[in-house]
Amino acid sequence: MTAVVLDRFGGVDQLSSRRIPLPGFGDDDVLIRVEFAGVGSWDAEERRGEFDGAFGVASTFPYVLGWDAAGTVAAVGRNVTRFNVGDRVYAATMPVSRGGFYAEYGVVEAEFVARVPDRMPTEQAGLLAWDALTALSGLELLGLRPDETLMVFGASGGIGHLAVQLARHRGIRVLAVASGDDGVALARRLGADEAIDGRREDVLAAAFKFAPGGLDAALVTAGGETAERSLRAIRNSGRIAWPNGVLPVPVTSPGATVSHYDGDRSRTATDRLNAIIEAGSLAVHVARTFPLARAVDAHRALEDHYVGKMALRVGPEAP
Known part of the structure; x- marks a missing residue:
């Protein structure tokens, strides 16, 4: 798959796009074909290495950033019954240790995956979790x-x-x-x-x-x-x-x-969140959207004034 990776921590120039293997996939996991990924203010800190070792797991390279995303289910593990291939979903993950969402595919435990409510655009859902x-x-x-x-x-x-x-x-x-x-x-x-x-x-x-x-x-x-x-x-x-x-x-x-x-990213929490969204009470303000190949520009934009949250368009339709 194509991903934006780090081979070492540092400045924006350390981000590069290339082909890497799909992440490991287990019985309780969902493989998501990513359409939109969030670019959080903390991504820059993580890129610089400020989270290195923070979660009790050694950082490994190539390292893929990206804590939240939305897309469609590409495959499910044998223990997963809540989702089917093609379902529109969003998820919260932690890039350590299986990689984040600056990539065409991401793997997340089913517990931390939720369906995108019908009224919410996939772009907004990608920045939501x-x-x-x-x-x-x-x-x-x-x-x-x-x-x-x-x-x-x-x-x-x-x-x-x-x-x-x-x-x-x-x-x-x-x-x-x-x-x-x-x-x-x-x-x-x-x-x-x-x-x-x-x-x-x-x-x-x-x-x-x-x-x-x-x-x-x-x-x-x-x-x-x-x-x-x-x-x-x-x-x-x-x-x-x-x-x-x-x-x-x-x-x-x-x-x-x-x-x-810490934020609760469990199924119970996403169920409560989805009920609010379905009531018509929540919208994500997308500050700017960049194609995956321009992740460097997205990180530079984090240093400027903006409101809401930045997005990466990861799907094949990205310019």
Whole structure:
């Protein structure tokens, strides 16, 4: 199969396209013919080697990036009964140790594969899994009731713009802290009750205007000094959800409890996510789409300002 691979960790120039063997395929696996793969902000960190050894598994080369994708089922293992060849599916994987989705085919355990709801385009589904499941897990951890208040910090990013929609689906009042005029506009379009530019506006002042007695909770999807300072707006009895991998972590402890967590990518979680999608309440904002052969350009674009998430078109129709 054709894949974009790393033969060593480093800069964008280490990404190259070539033919490699199909990944190993077991009885509990699904082989997916990839049509679209997500390009996450963390892909650049992984490319540089910052995840090397992080999952207790030695990195091997050629190394294929790509944590989420959508396409069609090409084959199933003998123990897999939920999927048939040709089904349209999306999946979340971990590139260590069988490779990711910057490739024509990817192998994932059936537990972490889900059907694409009819109303969702395959391109959007290709960017969905990790970001939406991380947002959903964070909201479930916070356990907010309708009309309680939530600050989504990083609300125009991959996780954040989905968190805004999932929170509004639950009836939660959302203050979105986004980036740039386009990020603010996106957050408002997706249903945020209030949206501000965290790079130009006083987040604390906006938060206390939105919730004079303090916010009930925060979901932090982008770290840094502004994010840390903004947590002072959370009531001491409130809650803060901080996904593992969002850096830098707070240097000082806010008054509210901070819970660091991982996104749940199990079948139970994707079933809950699909029910929300089928209700018509979720859309993925695709920032830009690149053909697989231009993965280097996609990684360069990660360094620029954008909202939503980048995509790779992997299918044979790619220009």
